[in-house]
Amino acid sequence: MGLSAVEIGAQLGARVIAVARGAEKLEVARAAGAADLIDSTTGDLRERVKALGGADVVYDPVGGADFMAALRATRPGGRILSIGFASGEVPQVPANLLLVKNLSVTGFYWGGYLAFAPARLTRSLSELIAWHADGRIRPHVSHVLPLERSAEALELLRSRRSTGKVVITT
Template sequence: MVKGTYQETPEPPFTLGLEVAGTVTATGPDVDHLAVGDRVAVYGGHGGLAEEGVFDAIRAVRLPDAMTAVEAAGFQIAYGTSHVALDHRARLQPGETLLVLGAAGGVGLTAVEIGKRMGATVIACARGADKLEAARAAGADHLVDAETDDIRESVKALGGADVVYDPVGGDQFTAALRACKPEARILAIGFASGEVPQIKANHLLVKNVSVLGLYWGGYLAFRPQVVTDSLATLIGWYADGKLHPHVSHVLPFERADEGLELLRTRQATGKVVIEMPS
């Protein structure tokens, strides 16, 4: 979004910060499902790195008492993206094999956790021992080191992938495509590598592979019930103790630039949260 290459970029100048958690201080005249004092999380798209914000009330989700503001600030996009992708788009089934690329990142860890929750065998691919340990702790059954292992051969040795969750793109997409089982589904989530893969359509025909795009925020514009239903499921899972959000860094507002640099350099595992002055 900073570089202007994200799929949804506001006209500059604008305030960064995709999602927030906080307390409602005022509501509009037609808002009847929220009240002043309610603790909520909001996906705003931008405007989050501020002490106050004005957001559409329809995007506000009331929080369970047990969920902290830090957990809530990084919950909706990461868990929502993975749940809508795996459940609504890929129709992941119990017993299938799920390959998660970028498995220690903000969305990758939630894909590992949700995939395991849905009954899949999860192969986690990430760079280095520390990131792989985070994926293992989230429930991964098998680990592939993107720095040292041959992704294609490692996944094929494990029987191949029925579903690929790819927030990375680039060469990892190509390797994963070549490790797919017949009728596999590849979820194009994002391009953290900086390289958008160019797919040769004839390669998809050999094994009848499907490539499915997923932009979670896009559903808010044309089919918001998908997001609403997904978040209701996820909040329920959290309340039942079945989800465990991972936040690797919590930084004060004055160090927000450091938080962005952690994302640019792919040093974070899970989410990076910025706290506002009290």
């Protein structure tokens, strides 16, 4: 999870609604400061978020059906930050929802900065490393495995069994 959206939101004073798959991942989100927890495998995500008052800002690394549910549960004037498609499905954003609800959807691919703004990428990475050194951010590491268990580490990621970073040591 790195410096998770949950921790950032909680530090900024936001009421964070965390959506994750399963109790173990939700516990990580709760420990990071989430006020409300939703298991993505149970119930209607859209209705559950709306029942909590809707969302003003959505941080979405999943895409697919969860992105669409979050889009529909976002309050008028809200913003969605799309950072990935872990579901394997790239959502098609209906422009009518953006217009009617005055929503903004922003894509952010950190690695893309290598092509058009490498100096900005270098500066941001340097700042993150400094924050880590100062203890301002604490990446959540769920597994530390030796190099000879790299295949196991990759399987943890592929099968979505990790709850945070998977570190391989030499």
